[in-house]
Amino acid sequence: MARVFNFSAGPSVLPLSVLQKAAGELIEYGSAGMSVMEMSHRSKEYMTIITQAEALLRELMQVPDNYKVLFQQGGATLQFATIPMNLLTTFNRNADYIHTGIWSKKAIAECNRQGHARIAASSEAENFTRIPRQDELDLDPAAAYVHMTTNNTIFGTEFPYIPDVGDVPLVADMSSNIMSREMDVSKFGLIYAGAQKNLGPAGVTLVIIREDLLGRHAGLPLMLDYKVQAEKESMLNTPPTYGIYMLGLVLQWIKENGGIASIEKKNIHKAAKLYQAIDNNDFYCCPTEVESRSRMNVPFTLKNPDLDATFLAEAEQQGLMNLKGHRLSGGMRASIYNAMSEEGIDALIAFMEDFANRNG
Ligand SMILES: Cc1ncc(COP(=O)(O)O)c(C=O)c1O
Missing domain, CATH: 3.40.640.10 (Type I PLP-dependent aspartate aminotransferase-like (Major domain))
Known part of the structure; x- marks a missing residue:
């Protein structure tokens, strides 16, 4: 499977x-x-x-x-x-x-x-x-x-x-x-x-x-x-x-899984990891104000939007699916709801870093 x-x-x-x-x-x-x-x-x-x-x-x-x-x-x-x-x-x-x-x-x-x-x-x-x-x-x-x-x-x-x-x-x-x-x-x-x-x-x-x-x-x-x-x-x-x-x-x-309090802790951790990976890499940009950021839906853009299609295609090849942002906001969006594992976040971050290194 x-x-x-x-x-x-x-x-x-x-x-x-x-x-x-x-x-x-x-x-x-x-x-x-x-x-x-x-x-x-x-x-x-x-x-x-x-x-x-x-x-x-x-x-x-x-x-x-x-x-x-x-x-x-x-x-x-x-x-x-x-x-x-x-x-x-x-x-x-x-x-x-x-x-x-x-x-x-x-x-x-x-x-x-x-x-x-x-x-x-x-x-x-x-x-x-x-x-x-x-x-x-x-x-x-x-x-x-x-x-x-x-x-x-x-x-x-x-x-x-x-x-x-x-x-x-x-x-x-x-x-x-x-x-x-x-x-x-x-x-x-x-x-x-x-x-x-x-x-x-x-x-x-x-x-x-x-x-x-x-x-x-x-x-x-x-x-x-x-x-x-x-x-x-x-x-x-x-x-x-x-x-x-x-x-x-x-x-x-x-x-x-310990109820909502425990799920919330995991969500804070998962979201922080992903935002940090975006903020620490000038190849990516997150458009939202820091205090208002969602723990569930993480939007980000690539420095060069001409690379969007390649980013999405390569992500899919690695089993990272549905990262395309909404048509109204453009760019990318990673929805990381309760059931998204930390392993999924780590795989996404690793791919993003690798992609930036190869294309930055
Ligand atoms: C915040 C929010 N409200 C409303 C909706 C619409 O929901 P539904 O398709 O169940 O009518 C959505 C769907 O994504 C949503 O994200």
């Missing part, structure tokens, strides 16, 4: 032991005589799978009791619309958005279809190379909520702090750094994340919502109403059963 080092931004690398466990259980789960994929979502076996996944998630993230955990569909993109639908009220159609990249731009556009997204801060003028500081946030105390993107997958920036937004509910798109670092859930009104980076395969969207935010708006389509989804325990219709099972396996892997 020749597994490559997969630096894809998402869907992304999963822990090998998780894939192996899933492979071992693919055709028959336990003594059920069938695959998880073939089970009724209301069967006893499946109810145990989903209940355990939620319990483990609550344990690892220390989710307080007054929050609901929902497994939804439609990706983070559907949440861009579902959030204003649920959290804007008849009398308050205004929300604050901290604008830090393409994903916040999409979230803002969806909010503007339903109400008014006010920009509380933006780093667009600096090409999203940094995160606005707390003292730059111009917050409206009457906003229905404040929206942030904790990690900007495309531009490689990450909030080094949780904004203080007073009594206004803080809503966070954590798609690309969920469970990569400790986060105090009680500081947020709502957290959401597509699973396909740190939690499992695409198809499941995690929503964690404080109970007092349920039912702010009546008459929504049932599938898009958090209150209904919470009452039905994510079983209003058939949930993405296999994705939730895989998410449960990834959570077990996080637990076996």
